[in-house]
Amino acid sequence: MALRERSVHSTGVLLGVTGYLFWGMFPLFFALLDSVSPIEIVAHRIIWSLIVVVLVLIIGKQWRAFTAAFSRRNILILGSAAIFLSINWLVYVYAVSSNQVVQASLGYFVNPLISVAMGVIILKERLRLTQWAAVGIALIAVVVLTIASGSVPWIALTLAVSFATYGLLKKFANLPSLHSLGIETAVLFPVALIILAIAVARGSESFVLDGPKITFLLIMLGPVTAVPLLAFGGASTRIPLSTLGVLQYITPISQFILGVFVFEEAMSTGRWIGFTLVWTSIIIFTVDMYRHARTRTRQLQETLLQP
Numbered sequence: 001m002a003l004r005e006r007s008v009h010s011t012g013v014l015l016g017v018t019g020y021l022f023w024g025m026f027p028l029f030f031a032l033l034d035s036v037s038p039i040e041i042v043a044h045r046i047i048w049s050l051i052v053v054v055l056v057l058i059i060g061k062q063w064r065a066f067t068a069a070f071s072r073r074n075i076l077i078l079g080s081a082a083i084f085l086s087i088n089w090l091v092y093v094y095a096v097s098s099n100q101v102v103q104a105s106l107g108y109f110v111n112p113l114i115s116v117a118m119g120v121i122i123l124k125e126r127l128r129l130t131q132w133a134a135v136g137i138a139l140i141a142v143v144v145l146t147i148a149s150g151s152v153p154w155i156a157l158t159l160a161v162s163f164a165t166y167g168l169l170k171k172f173a174n175l176p177s178l179h180s181l182g183i184e185t186a187v188l189f190p191v192a193l194i195i196l197a198i199a200v201a202r203g204s205e206s207f208v209l210d211g212p213k214i215t216f217l218l219i220m221l222g223p224v225t226a227v228p229l230l231a232f233g234g235a236s237t238r239i240p241l242s243t244l245g246v247l248q249y250i251t252p253i254s255q256f257i258l259g260v261f262v263f264e265e266a267m268s269t270g271r272w273i274g275f276t277l278v279w280t281s282i283i284i285f286t287v288d289m290y291r292h293a294r295t296r297t298r299q300l301q302e303t304l305l306q307p
Helices: 002-024 026-031 038-059 063-068 072-097 101-121 129-149 154-173 177-202 212-219 221-236 241-247 250-262 269-305
Strands: none
Touching: 002 026, 002 221, 002 241, 002 250, 026 072, 026 250, 038 063, 038 072, 038 177, 038 212, 038 221, 063 177, 072 101, 072 154, 072 177, 101 129, 101 154, 101 250, 101 269, 129 154, 129 269, 177 221, 212 221, 221 241
């Protein structure tokens, strides 16, 4: 039994690392599509993602369960989630195409703290003192980065807020990740078709006009979107949430490294100070989360062992 649990845990960690690393490498992929407008990339991402999801559902014999999930409630919640996800995708692609990958990474560093803030404001959750300290340091970091750059880091904040809102709505829907992604992309599918139809009418559609390389890359947006999501779904059922919470920082760390060393974005002293504050808040937040999870596990074990 112990060996089996260890195997399941190892598989979960491997899937989690794969999913988050995949997301972290996204800038390299989207940089290849810099000749395509961000809104057209998002439209293709919706279309090809839906095709991949449908194929996986059919192969996995989950089609009946998927269609059963199409209730008015789920369509309303996941349709709203899809809007925020589209905003997130659009801003992220714009960040890569405009060589602002470092600021995009900041958004995903801050995202867990935004989720915590939403939990307090919307779900009336209570924070521990160390969590308040982490959120406070993150707010100071945003102020420092604003002063350093001379403008509010709107890309980072939009990415963090949109993805946190997306996650909150997914929590309300409470559906398997594959089913929810299918509903989200199905809701957006007509809009994506309209966007591409307008591009075709204007003679600016890149799918055919920009050659076979771009066509292939746009088709690959489907599996590129679905693979890390499926890996994440597999990891979330095999490893503790505290472990998954630590692994999630693989994505922004990878993006930050790419932004500084591959895309060669400038890092002023003010930006380094701001990011150092962000990393400090994340360390405080992660350590507190991990300790709290271990304490709850130990208390649960003690309760179960009582006669």
